[in-house]
Amino acid sequence: xxxxxxxxxxxxxxxxxxxxxxxxxxxxxxxxxxxxxxxxxxxxxxxxxxxxxxxxxxxxxxxxxxxxxxxxxxxxxxxxxxxxxxxxxxxxxxxxxxxxxxxxxxxxxxxxxxxxxxxxxxxxxxxxxxxxxxxxxxxxxxxxxxxxxxxxxxxxxxxxxxxxxxxxxxxxxxxxxxxxxxxxxxxxxxxxxxxxxxxxxxxxxxxxxxxxxxxxxxxxxxxxxxxxxxxxxxxxxxxxxxxxxxxxxxxxxxxxxxxxxxxxxxxxxxxxxxxxxxxxxxxxxxxxxxxxxxxxxxxxxxxxxxxxxxxxxxxxxxxxxxxxxxxxxxxxxxxxxxxxxxxxxxxxxxxxxxxxxxxxxxxxxxxxxxxxxxxxxxxxxxxxxxxxxxxxxxxxxxxxxxxxxxxxxxxxxxxxxxxxxxxxxxxxxxxxxxxxxxxxxxx
Numbered sequence: 252x253x254x255x256x257x258x259x260x261x262x263x264x265x266x267x268x269x270x271x272x273x274x275x276x277x278x279x280x281x282x283x284x285x286x287x288x289x290x291x292x293x294x295x296x297x298x299x300x301x302x303x304x305x306x307x308x309x310x311x312x313x314x315x316x317x318x319x320x321x322x323x324x325x326x327x328x329x330x331x332x333x334x335x336x337x338x339x340x341x342x343x344x345x346x347x348x349x350x351x352x353x354x355x356x357x358x359x360x361x362x363x364x365x366x367x368x369x370x371x372x373x374x375x376x377x378x379x380x381x382x383x384x385x386x387x388x389x390x391x392x393x394x395x396x397x398x399x400x401x402x403x404x405x406x407x408x409x410x411x412x413x414x415x416x417x418x419x420x421x422x423x424x425x426x427x428x429x430x431x432x433x434x435x436x437x438x439x440x441x442x443x444x445x446x447x448x449x450x451x452x453x454x455x456x457x458x459x460x461x462x463x464x465x466x467x468x469x470x471x472x473x474x475x476x477x478x479x480x481x482x483x484x485x486x487x488x489x490x491x492x493x494x495x496x497x498x499x500x501x502x503x504x505x506x507x508x509x510x511x512x513x514x515x516x517x518x519x520x521x522x523x524x525x526x527x528x529x530x531x532x533x534x535x536x537x538x539x540x541x542x543x544x545x546x547x548x549x550x551x552x553x554x555x556x557x558x559x560x561x562x563x564x565x566x567x568x569x570x571x572x573x574x575x576x577x578x579x580x581x582x583x584x585x586x587x588x589x590x591x592x593x594x595x596x597x598x599x600x601x602x603x604x605x606x607x608x609x610x611x612x613x614x615x616x617x618x619x620x621x622x623x624x625x626x627x628x629x630x631x632x633x634x635x636x637x638x639x640x641x642x643x644x645x646x647x648x649x650x651x652x653x654x655x656x657x658x659x660x661x662x663x664x665x666x667x668x669x670x671x672x673x674x675x676x677x678x679x680x681x682x683x684x685x686x687x688x689x690x691x692x693x694x
Contacts, residue, residue: 279479284412284421286474288428290360291405293471295432297367297464298398301332301391302526302652303436306533306540308457311375312384323660326652328384332391333649336399340641341497343400344634348495352408352633353478359400360475364468366394371461402644403637410624411481411632416566422621423562430555433525437548439463444541483629494630503635505685506626510639512681513574513622516674517615518648520581523589523671524608525551527652534656535664536595546598550605557610561617570618571682577614578679584611585672590665615678625693632693647674 309325339359347355369390376383405425413421439460447456487494500507528550532543565573588608595601627635651671658667 280412280414283479284409284424286478287356287405287408287412288424290356290471290475291401291425292428292431292435293464293467294360294363294398294401295429296435297363297432297461297468298394299433299526300367300436300439300460300464301370301394303433303440303529304457304460306530307452310453311377311457312373312387313376323653323656324384326656328388328391330649330653331388332395333645335392335395336641336645336649337638339396339399339401340403340637340639341634342396344403344637345495347400347404347407347633347637348630351480352404352411352484353475353480355400355404355633356408356478357472357475359397359404360468360471362397363394363401364465364472366390366397367461367464367468369393371458371465399641400637402640403635404633406620406624406636407633408478408481410621411483411629413621418621419562419565419570419618420559421562422624423558423565423617425620426616427555427558430525430551430558434548434551434555436460437529437544437551440544441541441548444544487629490630495634496631497634499631500635500638503627503631506635507639509626509681509685510623510636511643512685513615513619513678514640514643515647516578516581516676516678517612517619518644519651519671519674520577520585520612521616522648522651523585523655524605524612525554527655528592528605530652531592531655532595532601535593535659536601538595538598538601542598543601546601546605549598550602550609553602553606554609554613557613558617561613562621565618565621570622573614573618574622574682575679577611578675578682580611580614581675582672582679584608585675586665586668589668589671593664628693 305325313324343355343359346358367390370387373386373390374383406422409425410418410422443452443456443459525547529543529547532538532546533540536543538546561573584607588604592601592604592608595604623636623640624632654670655664655667658664658670
């Protein structure tokens with residue numbers, strides 16, 4: 252019985268021309284993949300810039316003399332934004348499966364730009380009182396709705412555009428641009444830290460990245476308006492029965508369970524060692540903000556480079572070994588790595604500890620897109636990936652910062668370390684117990 256994570260692809264939307272068993276990628280496909288990736292990068296920049304700059308704007312929306320309390324309230328809004336992601340996963344996944352991947356991706360980036368613009372224009376608490384955090388929450392909910400649909404639809408689009416024998420590599424580019432969005436956010440933060448004083452950043456400079464995000468979204472919108480539809484979707488365009496429906500999705504309970512199980516540990520590990528790490532290095536390791544930003548930026552550059560490498564390894568050696576490596580190493584290594592990072596006292600030591608942690612996460616992030624895409628047939632793929640993924644991310648990824656800061660606030664920060672390791676262990680059990688019973692992959 253073959254495994255979903257190790258079998259050769261059984262379906263393809265590419266041309267039959269192959270070299271050495273690997274399909275050649277046409278110029279049309281490269282252009283479509285590039286346009287989709289640029290839009291993906293902009294969407295994730297808009298999403299992550301909130302977390303990157305929260306150290307500077309949290310005081311503008313929440314009155315308190317306690318930095319941890321302000322960050323906790325901001326993390327709460329960050330988490331609430333995730334509650335919209337399942338709705339976005341359902342809404343945009345349904346549009347993608349019924350109307351087309353292109354239309355869904357174009358609409359999602361438009362919604363993200365509106366959220367960024369609203370944050371940039373929101374007045375402070377000192378000016379309008381409670382209206383300020385309410386406006387901030389509204390903008391974040393719009394962004395959550397947008398990014399909730401982005402993952403499932405982009406994953407579907409890239410997986411269907413990828414060529415046989417290189418699906419791992421091309422699908423890994425989705426996380427490359429996701430990390431690229433974080434890098435762009437941190438890069439702008441580094442630039443503003445050098446161009447502006449700390450007082451200027453706290454007062455008004457934090458608004459600039461949100462203005463930039465809104466402008467970049469317009470560029471992404473134009474690129475996505477010219478996307479070509481995937482051959483896989485076009486081939487089943489006339490098949491209306493159940494397409495993009497929850498009824499059809501529920502006919503694939505095992506696939507849904509696999510998406511939830513894998514995402515549980517994967518997303519929590521990802522958000523812990525990427526998005527939350529900047530705050531962790533400042534608030535727990537007590538590095539200066541500038542040094543913590545530099546350490547996060549440098550480690551994310553390495554993390555981005557790892558994605559296509561691990562995607563290519565999956566193409567060569569299979570997907571299941573990569574996921575097993577993530578489960579075993581993540582379960583055993585998370586607690587000691589986070590404990591060591593909590594005592595890091597320099598940029599260099601922080602990077603040296605983050606690199607192995609991110610290499611472990613790459614065993615998941617570099618291949619999870621193609622694994623999840625292969626679980627579902629074309630007519631339910633975007634919804635099948637998007638909805639269960641978004642639900643799981645909302646529960647585990649969206650609350651990662653809040654739970655971490657809460658554990659710190661009650662004086663037991665190490666509880667969070669064990670929580671992350673435990674969730675990764677659940678993902679390991681999913682790989683060990685569920686994947687071997689899959690009959691085949693749809694991609």
